[in-house]
Amino acid sequence: MRDRTPDLLRKLFPAQGCRTRTIFSAMKIAVCIKRTPDSESRFKVVAGGSGIDEAGLKFDMDDFASYAVEAALQINEKQGPGETIVFAVGPDAIQETLRKAMSMGADRAVHLKADGALFDGLSVATALAAELKGGGYDLILFGKHAFDSSAGVVGTATGELLGLPCVTAVSQLDVGGGKGSARREIEGAGEIVEFPLPAVVTIDEGVARPRYPSLKGIMAAKKKPLETKPAQLGAARVVVKAMELPADRPPGRIIGQGAAAVPELVRLLQEEAKVL
Amino acid sequence: MPNVLVFAETRGADLRKVALEATTAARAFVDANGGGEVHALLAGPSGVAAKAESLGKHGADVVLVCEHASFARYAREAIAATLAARAKSGYRVVFIPFSSNGRDLAPRVAAKLDAPLASDVTSVSMSGDAITVKHPGYANKVIVELTVTGSPAIISLRPSAFTPAEKPHAGKTEAIQPAADPGAERVVVKDVTEGAKGKLDLGEAPVIISGGRGLKAAENFKLVEDLASAFGNAAVGATRAVTDDGWRPHSDQIGQTGRQVSPQLYVAVGISGAIQHLAGMRTARTIVAINKDPEAPIFKVADYGIVGDVLEVLPALTAAVREAKKG
Numbered sequence: 001m002r003d004r005t006p007d008l009l010r011k012l013f014p015a016q017g018c019r020t021r022t023i024f025s026a027m028k029i030a031v032c033i034k035r036t037p038d039s040e041s042r043f044k045v046v047a048g049g050s051g052i053d054e055a056g057l058k059f060d061m062d063d064f065a066s067y068a069v070e071a072a073l074q075i076n077e078k079q080g081p082g083e084t085i086v087f088a089v090g091p092d093a094i095q096e097t098l099r100k101a102m103s104m105g106a107d108r109a110v111h112l113k114a115d116g117a118l119f120d121g122l123s124v125a126t127a128l129a130a131e132l133k134g135g136g137y138d139l140i141l142f143g144k145h146a147f148d149s150s151a152g153v154v155g156t157a158t159g160e161l162l163g164l165p166c167v168t169a170v171s172q173l174d175v176g177g178g179k180g181s182a183r184r185e186i187e188g189a190g191e192i193v194e195f196p197l198p199a200v201v202t203i204d205e206g207v208a209r210p211r212y213p214s215l216k217g218i219m220a221a222k223k224k225p226l227e228t229k230p231a232q233l234g235a236a237r238v239v240v241k242a243m244e245l246p247a248d249r250p251p252g253r254i255i256g257q258g259a260a261a262v263p264e265l266v267r268l269l270q271e272e273a274k275v276l
Numbered sequence: 277m278p279n280v281l282v283f284a285e286t287r288g289a290d291l292r293k294v295a296l297e298a299t300t301a302a303r304a305f306v307d308a309n310g311g312g313e314v315h316a317l318l319a320g321p322s323g324v325a326a327k328a329e330s331l332g333k334h335g336a337d338v339v340l341v342c343e344h345a346s347f348a349r350y351a352r353e354a355i356a357a358t359l360a361a362r363a364k365s366g367y368r369v370v371f372i373p374f375s376s377n378g379r380d381l382a383p384r385v386a387a388k389l390d391a392p393l394a395s396d397v398t399s400v401s402m403s404g405d406a407i408t409v410k411h412p413g414y415a416n417k418v419i420v421e422l423t424v425t426g427s428p429a430i431i432s433l434r435p436s437a438f439t440p441a442e443k444p445h446a447g448k449t450e451a452i453q454p455a456a457d458p459g460a461e462r463v464v465v466k467d468v469t470e471g472a473k474g475k476l477d478l479g480e481a482p483v484i485i486s487g488g489r490g491l492k493a494a495e496n497f498k499l500v501e502d503l504a505s506a507f508g509n510a511a512v513g514a515t516r517a518v519t520d521d522g523w524r525p526h527s528d529q530i531g532q533t534g535r536q537v538s539p540q541l542y543v544a545v546g547i548s549g550a551i552q553h554l555a556g557m558r559t560a561r562t563i564v565a566i567n568k569d570p571e572a573p574i575f576k577v578a579d580y581g582i583v584g585d586v587l588e589v590l591p592a593l594t595a596a597v598r599e600a601k602k603g
Contacts, residue, residue, distance in 0.1 A: 119422060122386050150414070194463075194466055195463045246417070249577050254582070258589060
């Protein structure tokens with residue numbers, strides 16, 4: 001456990017809360033994470049098509065969420081004694097994911113308990129915003145989207161509900177001195193932005209490669225605080241009607257060997273596929 | 277008689293292709309559901325009004341033109357405020373492209389309006405008052421069908437899932453004011469670093485030539501670029517292995533953690549076809565694979581496979597495509 005959290009600093013220097021932050025640049029960072037099935041899995045849909053068959057699937061922290069956790073840890077390592085708190089909305093199984101984030105180095109975790117498939121991002125954002133509001137976070141990080149819903153709604157919507165500046169899908173991030181700068185990849189170009197803190201930022205690939213939890217980290221995580229409370233979800237107005245597997249592509253075919261097959265390929269592209 | 281509001285995305289004073297896709301989708305949606313009006317919101321710098329004609333041609337009845345110098349770049353807060361303010365006035369659905377900026381914008385608008393949002397949608401239908409959409413989730417491995425309750429329904433559309441088609445309507449322009457000061461953004465765009473001039477974006481290129489480790493060295497990507505230039509309408513992509521090694525920029529990565537693309541033609545060069553890569557391109561209409569290993573998984577999805585050394589096959593293919601384009 002860290003011995004100098006910003007809360008402690010603020011207690012020590014109650015009249016100089018702002019100066020405390022300037023002196024130590026300590027940041028209080030929230031990271032909202034998600035647990036998703038291993039993306040390499042072969043998925044099946046349950047009978048009736050109400051969802052995917054979770055039997056045999058391995059779940060772990062979503063890739064983009066893990067980049068966000070790593071980004072928060074690196075910022076706090078660079079800026080001096082800060083605090084990283086992880087949040088997740090979901091069933092009890094998500095506690096394992098929160099523990100993993102703590103084994104990477106997060107200081108504590110908050111589990112907002114909710115059951116079922118959560119495909120209404122705005123509903124989830126409502127629960128997170130209610131929890132994060134008034135928490136005094138300098139920075140709130142999310143993955144740019146999660147593998148399962150692949151929608152990228154929760155982070156941005158949470159930022160909007162909190163009324164904070166929000167920058168999405170950043171591939172580079174630099175914060176300090178009460179402000180941040182970031183790069184976003186947009187189609188065929190990069191966008192460089194600056195923004196004041198506190199802010200909400202969603203993390204794309206490129207910002208940070210997640211560390212593996214050390215054995216020491218795993219042991220320490222067992223003793224770190226994990227608070228559980230019910231999620232105050234907003235109304236779910238986007239709900240799953242059915243799931244199905246995409247139609248298989250026709251089986252592939254090999255048309256030939258080496259450069260000798262090129263004329264046949266060109267003919268097929270012209271006459272059959274009509275793309276040339 | 278549902279009326280639909282479309283966010284007609286711009287870059288500078290140019291209309292993006294996704295704006296025409298969304299307008300086409302809106303026209304088709306309205307026409308399939310008993311008629312109604314399509315209104316397109318066109319925000320950009322001075323002079324962007326000239327793009328209204330193209331939106332009309334693709335089915336917009338009204339083009340709401342919002343010109344402001346700060347809209348030369350993506351002024352996210354003012355755009356969201358303006359779109360949300362307009363969306364309140366009686367639209368059943370708001371279509372926004374699921375582009376880099378559109379996917380940033382849609383949740384802002386939904387949160388402002390407390391309206392339901394369905395993202396990255398490939399089809400939309402309405403029966404009675406219920407809206408149903410399809411969204412490829414789990415990196416395109418599972419098609420998720422969602423019902424969306426409430427009005428206006430904010431729906432972001434996957435780029436390339438809808439093909440722009442002309443269906444001329446009035447496209448009557450109406451000037452509107454930004455609902456928030458675009459000069460007072462908290463998130464300030466300091467710079468936009470454009471890629472090479474005339475370079476097609478992976479999400480919009482009809483043809484993608486993509487390279488993997490089988491190219492053996494970074495400099496051999498020149499062969500991939502040559503083939504792309506022979507096609508003329510092609511962009512260059514890469515596998516994660518290649519972008520991780522720094523042979524190509526991260527923004528070129530196609531796959532589960534990179535771009536997910538659906539071009540008309542995808543040529544996989546020296547790519548084995550790891551499942552993460554397939555997740556990014558399996559929805560391409562036609563797939564060509566060139567790889568020396570006949571057992572490579574890419575051949576299972578390739579409509580046309582050539583087994584061979586890419587360094588030998590590529591120059592031959594480039595020459596043949598150049599020849600075919602001439603004829």
